[in-house]
Amino acid sequence: MNIKEILGKLTIEEKASLCSGRNFWLSNEIPRLGIPSLRMNDGPHGMRVLKDQSHLWVHGTVKAICFPTASALAASWNRDLVQRVGQALSEEAKALGVNIILGPGMNIKRTPLCGRNFEYFSEDPLVSSEMAGAMVKGIQSKGVAACVKHYACNNQEYQRMTISAEMDERVLHELYLRGFQQVIAKYEPQLVMCSYNKINGTWASENSELLTEILREGFGFKGLVVSDWAAVVNPEKALKAGLDLEMPGTGGVSQKRLLKAYEEGIVTEAEFDRAVTRLLKLIEKTPGDCSASFDEEKHHQLAKEAAGEAIVLLKNKNQLLPLDTKKYKNIAVIGRFAVEPRYQGGGSSHVEALKEENLLDSLKSLAPDCSFSYEPGYSLKDTESPAEIDQAVKAAEKSDFTVLVIGLPDSYEFEGFDRTHMDLPAVHNLLVQKVLEVQKNTAILLVCGSAVSFGPWLDEANAMLLGWLSGQAGAAAMAEVLLGKINPSGKLTETFAHHLDQTPAYLNYPGENGKVHYGEGLYVGYRYYDKKKIIPAFSFGYGLSYTCFEYKELKIGSSVFKPGQSFEVSCVIKNTGPVKGSEVVQLYVGQQDIQRPVKELRGFEKISLEPGEEKRVCFVLNDEAFERYHCQIKGWYVPAGDYSILIGTSSAKILLKGQVKVEAPELDHVFDVQDQLLLLAGHPEAVKALEELTAHESIQRVVPGLTVEMLLPMRDLPLYRLMALSGGLFTPELIETAVKKMNENKKSR
Ligand code: BGC
Numbered sequence: 001m002n003i004k005e006i007l008g009k010l011t012i013e014e015k016a017s018l019c020s021g022r023n024f025w026l027s028n029e030i031p032r033l034g035i036p037s038l039r040m041n042d043g044p045h046g047m048r049v050l051k052d053q054s055h056l057w058v059h060g061t062v063k064a065i066c067f068p069t070a071s072a073l074a075a076s077w078n079r080d081l082v083q084r085v086g087q088a089l090s091e092e093a094k095a096l097g098v099n100i101i102l103g104p105g106m107n108i109k110r111t112p113l114c115g116r117n118f119e120y121f122s123e124d125p126l127v128s129s130e131m132a133g134a135m136v137k138g139i140q141s142k143g144v145a146a147c148v149k150h151y152a153c154n155n156q157e158y159q160r161m162t163i164s165a166e167m168d169e170r171v172l173h174e175l176y177l178r179g180f181q182q183v184i185a186k187y188e189p190q191l192v193m194c195s196y197n198k199i200n201g202t203w204a205s206e207n208s209e210l211l212t213e214i215l216r217e218g219f220g221f222k223g224l225v226v227s228d229w230a231a232v233v234n235p236e237k238a239l240k241a242g243l244d245l246e247m248p249g250t251g252g253v254s255q256k257r258l259l260k261a262y263e264e265g266i267v268t269e270a271e272f273d274r275a276v277t278r279l280l281k282l283i284e285k286t287p288g289d290c291s292a293s294f295d296e297e298k299h300h301q302l303a304k305e306a307a308g309e310a311i312v313l314l315k316n317k318n319q320l321l322p323l324d325t326k327k328y329k330n331i332a333v334i335g336r337f338a339v340e341p342r343y344q345g346g347g348s349s350h351v352e353a354l355k356e357e358n359l360l361d362s363l364k365s366l367a368p369d370c371s372f373s374y375e376p377g378y379s380l381k382d383t384e385s386p387a388e389i390d391q392a393v394k395a396a397e398k399s400d401f402t403v404l405v406i407g408l409p410d411s412y413e414f415e416g417f418d419r420t421h422m423d424l425p426a427v428h429n430l431l432v433q434k435v436l437e438v439q440k441n442t443a444i445l446l447v448c449g450s451a452v453s454f455g456p457w458l459d460e461a462n463a464m465l466l467g468w469l470s471g472q473a474g475a476a477a478m479a480e481v482l483l484g485k486i487n488p489s490g491k492l493t494e495t496f497a498h499h500l501d502q503t504p505a506y507l508n509y510p511g512e513n514g515k516v517h518y519g520e521g522l523y524v525g526y527r528y529y530d531k532k533k534i535i536p537a538f539s540f541g542y543g544l545s546y547t548c549f550e551y552k553e554l555k556i557g558s559s560v561f562k563p564g565q566s567f568e569v570s571c572v573i574k575n576t577g578p579v580k581g582s583e584v585v586q587l588y589v590g591q592q593d594i595q596r597p598v599k600e601l602r603g604f605e606k607i608s609l610e611p612g613e614e615k616r617v618c619f620v621l622n623d624e625a626f627e628r629y630h631c632q633i634k635g636w637y638v639p640a641g642d643y644s645i646l647i648g649t650s651s652a653k654i655l656l657k658g659q660v661k662v663e664a665p666e667l668d669h670v671f672d673v674q675d676q677l678l679l680l681a682g683h684p685e686a687v688k689a690l691e692e693l694t695a696h697e698s699i700q701r702v703v704p705g706l707t708v709e710m711l712l713p714m715r716d717l718p719l720y721r722l723m724a725l726s727g728g729l730f731t732p733e734l735i736e737t738a739v740k741k742m743n744e745n746k747k748s749r
Helices: 003-009 012-018 070-075 079-095 125-140 169-176 178-187 208-218 235-241 253-263 269-285 296-310 359-366 389-398 426-438 456-460 474-482 526-532 677-681 684-694 697-702 719-725 732-748
Strands: 145-151 164-166 191-194 224-227 312-316 330-334 371-375 401-407 442-447 463-466 515-517 549-556 567-575 581-591 600-609 614-621 628-630 635-637 641-650 653-662
Touching (some): 079 125, 125 600, 169 628, 191 208, 296 474, 330 359, 359 401, 359 474, 426 442, 463 474, 549 581, 549 641, 567 581, 581 614, 684 732, 719 732
Parallel strands (some): 401 442, 442 463
Antiparallel strands (some): 549 567, 581 600, 581 641
């Protein structure tokens, strides 16, 4: 495609038409120049292709494989697995003629209440970017484009289309943009979807700082920015700010506005060309291929594998699990989710699954020698009705072993609104409590896509598994974990607090008067629990196994680090238990500084080990492991100091510790008349200029013998205030000259 030639042939009207969609899912086409429409569909954990492409919701969707949702995939901590899921998605996309998959979603889980947390990976930017990156890599391996979303700070569904997320620049960069930055640098997604909300008062869709300065000039993004569906408020402002494609189409309304803005000189032809060029480049990369097909059974098995790796063993007192079918023959399965599985959330990601497994049937076929009874225990419609509990308790009492499935009903996890609390339905809590009273051999299986708080029964529970929203094959995987055919290896990528009032954003959510202040700053997820020394119900990174691992022989490649270098950290992990298992080894780095989190995740690897086997796990650390964002220089720098290198099995269980000294130049400081004396005293070039200032004959004449030391007790005084406090003796000119000299001294240093 000769883009320059095409741009020369396109009329301004055609260019304006290419800046917005043709309908809900297609971009505009220009047949006379051979420019086709691009077809984009959700995503992210299965293909959601509407039977009638011109509509948003009606007429249903084409059936496809429903993979586990993002929170489950992330809990696998397995890049290769997530990449294979991405690859499978792209095969299905191709078979359906889809050029762009609208995913993955990678917003940070700031509050457990966010209605879309099941669609997001983590509370941590590294996990988010690595998981999103793996997905992008898989999707884009087959000529389909991935679209990371929602850029940025769409961390709640409450008023998602209007709220302004307010935070300082450091928090924005270190926490909320960091994942996007990393995924763009490492995995090159072809699209970014801007979010609905405002960031510090400016719509994401018309935020030139975010869409151009940061995304393009800073992160080096080369692809196309598409709006979230109906996120554009002013198409001309959006185009100017760096948005390339407004979706869905507005029936010509936006095109007219853009042309009017062009006639008025507000929008230039170069701005149209910029957006159209990006669209044409994307068309080149995503040819579309309706003749493709995919192997349904293979994808179903992959969905099962992913679900199996995501399941987190939360509790296992006295090794109650795996269920010993030689010992326990008479098994009660309780909970309606066992026969009516819940395996995905609601909203634009909802997939019409090709088939579904259920737990009861899966258990029966895997353990034909056992007898199974089933009781629903609760209704899926009426979450408050305890009517079905008595029968369930009787069944549990009669059994040798009970499998109890509880969790969040559909109405709790839905795009477009948040939960109002993080509790399980009261009837589920009551059911667990009553069952545990009569049956200690109970394995609780939890079905939910985001963190919940547990009832007072938590201490009483002996065995607990977190199954997440695990896709169409999830129930089969859960049965295999229960019976020990799969050794669980999932770990939490979000903290499970005991109560909502312990969670980081509790005092700053949902906001009011159109604004939500991210008052907890950097302290989201484990960064918060660490700093406040709060022990949650289950920590970030936590998850048990049917085997055990020993951590030993930490090696740190260098005891001193200088910016620009890299070094290796490694340790040996040994499987000391009876069965094969996988472990997620986590590396955190921390600096003792009140202005920084206690530690931050800087690397993770998942390894699989046979009983008795050991392997050395290696990490390479570079500037990214130490750097922080600085608002004055509008960039990253590596602060000098002593850092801890921490390797553990969760954020709360660090098993190996080492140290590294970072030697780095001090951050360049531009001296200013408002700098405080204490700060100036720390810089020799400033002290030199201050000495000249106090020695000035006009000052010495009035205060003979005045020295810099005599001024220093006024440590917090900004230099300029000397003017008023000296009755004008320190004139503005003298002070400004001193500051000029400080900056000059610095250059000649
Ligand atoms: C969602 C996006 C989704 C789009 C298209 C929006 O409401 O926020 O994530 O891709 O709809 O369905």
